[in-house]
Amino acid sequence: MARKPADQSVSKDDIIIAAADVLKRNGYDATTMKDIAAQVNLTAASLYHHFKSKDFLLLAVLEIGLEHAIQLIEQTLHSNQSYAEKLREMIETHIIGVTENTAFGAAMVFEMKALINARPNGDKEDEFIQRRDAFFARRDYFESLFRRSIHAGIEAGEFRSVDAAIVTRAMLGAHNWVGVWYKDGGRLSGEAIAAIMADTFLTSLKYSAED
Amino acid sequence: MARKPADQSVSKDDIIIAAADVLKRNGYDATTMKDIAAQVNLTAASLYHHFKSKDFLLLAVLEIGLEHAIQLIEQTLHSNQSYAEKLREMIETHIIGVTENTAFGAAMVFEMKALINARPNGDKEDEFIQRRDAFFARRDYFESLFRRSIHAGIEAGEFRSVDAAIVTRAMLGAHNWVGVWYKDGGRLSGEAIAAIMADTFLTSLKYSAED
DNA sequence: GCTATAATCGAACCAGCATTTGATTATTTT
DNA sequence: AAAATAATCAAATGCTGGTTCGATTATAGC
Numbered sequence: 001m002a003r004k005p006a007d008q009s010v011s012k013d014d015i016i017i018a019a020a021d022v023l024k025r026n027g028y029d030a031t032t033m034k035d036i037a038a039q040v041n042l043t044a045a046s047l048y049h050h051f052k053s054k055d056f057l058l059l060a061v062l063e064i065g066l067e068h069a070i071q072l073i074e075q076t077l078h079s080n081q082s083y084a085e086k087l088r089e090m091i092e093t094h095i096i097g098v099t100e101n102t103a104f105g106a107a108m109v110f111e112m113k114a115l116i117n118a119r120p121n122g123d124k125e126d127e128f129i130q131r132r133d134a135f136f137a138r139r140d141y142f143e144s145l146f147r148r149s150i151h152a153g154i155e156a157g158e159f160r161s162v163d164a165a166i167v168t169r170a171m172l173g174a175h176n177w178v179g180v181w182y183k184d185g186g187r188l189s190g191e192a193i194a195a196i197m198a199d200t201f202l203t204s205l206k207y208s209a210e211d
Numbered sequence: 212m213a214r215k216p217a218d219q220s221v222s223k224d225d226i227i228i229a230a231a232d233v234l235k236r237n238g239y240d241a242t243t244m245k246d247i248a249a250q251v252n253l254t255a256a257s258l259y260h261h262f263k264s265k266d267f268l269l270l271a272v273l274e275i276g277l278e279h280a281i282q283l284i285e286q287t288l289h290s291n292q293s294y295a296e297k298l299r300e301m302i303e304t305h306i307i308g309v310t311e312n313t314a315f316g317a318a319m320v321f322e323m324k325a326l327i328n329a330r331p332n333g334d335k336e337d338e339f340i341q342r343r344d345a346f347f348a349r350r351d352y353f354e355s356l357f358r359r360s361i362h363a364g365i366e367a368g369e370f371r372s373v374d375a376a377i378v379t380r381a382m383l384g385a386h387n388w389v390g391v392w393y394k395d396g397g398r399l400s401g402e403a404i405a406a407i408m409a410d411t412f413l414t415s416l417k418y419s420a421e422d
Numbered sequence: 423g424c425t426a427t428a429a430t431c432g433a434a435c436c437a438g439c440a441t442t443t444g445a446t447t448a449t450t451t452t
Numbered sequence: 453a454a455a456a457t458a459a460t461c462a463a464a465t466g467c468t469g470g471t472t473c474g475a476t477t478a479t480a481g482c
Binding site for chain 2: 026112160
């Protein structure tokens with residue numbers, strides 16, 4: 001080891017956070033390595049000491065964002081509340097997470113295509129594809145947390161019988177979209193938005209008079 | 212006029228449709244003018260006879276997609292049904308539209324950033340900005356159709372009192388997202404998906420036992 | 423103090439791609 | 453058939469931006 005990873009030195013995570021930020025503003029292709037580097041007072045060349053390529057950097061951004069979201073949601077699973085209350089907490093947690101970090105939230109929506117399209121050359125290719133597939137698997141897992149939660153609620157008789165897969169995707173679409181339009185300092189706080197949306201979906205899932 | 216716009220000649224609309232298709236597969240930046248041209252058996256240079264620049268072509272794609280969607284929705288407004296049934300029709304129409312033309316649907320989600328980021332140079336700048344702003348205005352108008360519909364339903368006492376703006380965005384987020392994950396030949400048809408999602412939101416809006 | 427190595431930079435490389443230019447071919451109008 | 457113009461292309465231009473290379477500087481371990 002050499003050169004302390006403190007002081008003048010920038011950590012991998014610093015770069016990832018900076019990248020997410022620039023990415024949010026400009027999108028993947030419009031973001032240059034120079035832009036990202038400037039954000040942490042480095043030159044573009046220096047970034048290659050930390051990441052194999054721009055693609056790998058994007059992947060790292062998405063991985064961190066997703067793992068953070070997964071971690072938040074997994075925490076809510078341990079509570080002892082009803083399925084309805086648990087789902088409400090999941091939805092609110094997710095949306096608040098998106099509004100608190102729109103950089104990662106927006107990346108999750110917009111940069112997906114860039115990830116799919118990335119074609120690393122030569123030797124790095126294998127590792128990249130492997131990690132990308134792993135990322136998609138995690139993404140599916142994330143979705144499954146919500147789907148299973150709905151399923152469980154149906155089984156337990158708390159929710160009416162719906163197509164859990166579709167309702168899940170409707171929910172996640174709504175959540176992701178928040179990252180696109182949400183602006184800090186708007187009419188409603190992230191918490192307020194989260195509460196309204198959670199209410200929207202829970203009201204839909206609970207048994208109503210008409211049934 | 213010269214050179215018939217039939218036969219060997221390609222129409223502006225042909226190019227737009229081709230562009231939407233390539234765009235959907237690759238995303239704006241990864242799509243080259245050559246790619247689009249190839250799709251209609253032209254060279255990249257030829258495209259400049261029909262469009263001032265790549266940015267203008269993207270704009271044309273988005274405009275067409277949006278106007279189509281608006282037109283579909285506006286048709287449903289004239290019906291004489293209850294607000295609930297009207298909204299159901301709007302939702303289903305929109306989602307089916309997205310699934311029937313995922314190219315435009317996905318563009319509406321993914322290429323928005325490219326549009327915002329576009330910086331045309333010199334003379335074309337003014338016209339571009341103007342048209343782009345007009346596009347955003349139309350986009351707001353599209354959103355307002357749903358929002359007003361919800362409002363009207365609340366006023367009429369058909370829907371419970373919700374924050375129409377937020378619920379609208381939840382809905383549109385869900386709809387847009389369909390364009391991202393929907394695959395032809397999947398478990399459910401576009402109609403089926405549309406019905407489930409419409410049901411999800413309408414159930415949420417109608418008065419339920421708990422209230 | 424050496425030595426290995428981490429972290430960084432400046433400069434160069436090079437490929438891809440939007441766009442321009444100038445010519446060519448087809449089609450319509452008169 | 454001549455003139456005007458629409459539609460097209462091949463080739464050249466020029467720039468942007470990812471990536472590589474070699475050198476330099478700082479730090480940790482011995």
